[in-house]
Amino acid sequence: MQIEYRDDPNPGNQALNALWARAWNASAPRDFSTILSRSLAHVGAFSGSTLVGFVNIAWDGGIHAFILDTCVDPVFRRQGIATGLVERAKILARDRGAEWLHVDFEPRLTHFYRRIGFTPTEAGLIRLCN
Numbered sequence: 607m608q609i610e611y612r613d614d615p616n617p618g619n620q621a622l623n624a625l626w627a628r629a630w631n632a633s634a635p636r637d638f639s640t641i642l643s644r645s646l647a648h649v650g651a652f653s654g655s656t657l658v659g660f661v662n663i664a665w666d667g668g669i670h671a672f673i674l675d676t677c678v679d680p681v682f683r684r685q686g687i688a689t690g691l692v693e694r695a696k697i698l699a700r701d702r703g704a705e706w707l708h709v710d711f712e713p714r715l716t717h718f719y720r721r722i723g724f725t726p727t728e729a730g731l732i733r734l735c736n
Contacts, residue, residue, distance in 0.1 A: 607653060609687055611694050615650040616642060621657040629677035646671050647698040651678070651687050658682045661691040663699050663707075671704035692722055 619638055626632040641662065642648055651659030659678040665671040673695055678687045699707050710729060711719055720726075 607685075609658070609682075609685070609690065610652045611690055612650045612652060613694070613698060614647055615652075615657075617650055617657045617660075622660065625657050625660055625677065625679060628679045628681075646702050646704065647695070649691050649694045649698065651682075651691055653682065659687045659691050661688075661695050663695050663704075665699075665704060669703070669705040671699040671702075671707050673707060673709040676709075688718070689722060692719075696723070 619635065622638045623632075623635045626636070644664070645662050646665035647663045649661050649663075650657050659682065661676045662674045663671050664674050673692060676688055676691060678691075696707060707724075708727075709719055709724055710731070
């Protein structure tokens with residue numbers, strides 16, 4: 607199976623919502639156009655014409671960028687696709703002027719993010735809606 611990584615592919619709401627449904631069990635469709643238009647970059651992983659993985663790189667307009675929404679279709683997991691997405695995101699963020707790349711993640715993903723170079727930091731989080 608050949609996976610192709612594409613920078614800023616703008617796959618469209620239909621493809622992104624289909625991936626979200628598979629990867630996150632998300633049933634409510636979203637409009638991604640506003641999110642992606644404000645991003646520093648995003649990376650898609652494709653098997654043929656099918657979007658099977660995605661990562662968004664948000665930013666503060668300066669030197670800080672943030673990895674968001676790293677996801678891979680469950681059928682394609684455990685094949686290095688998430689690693690490929692984040693590695694490509696690291697390069698894009700640096701090439702586009704970011705000096706720091708942040709990521710928040712659930713404890714079960716600690717090993718994954720440590721393995722690809724992220725170091726621990728203190729951070730805070732507050733949920734703003736129920």
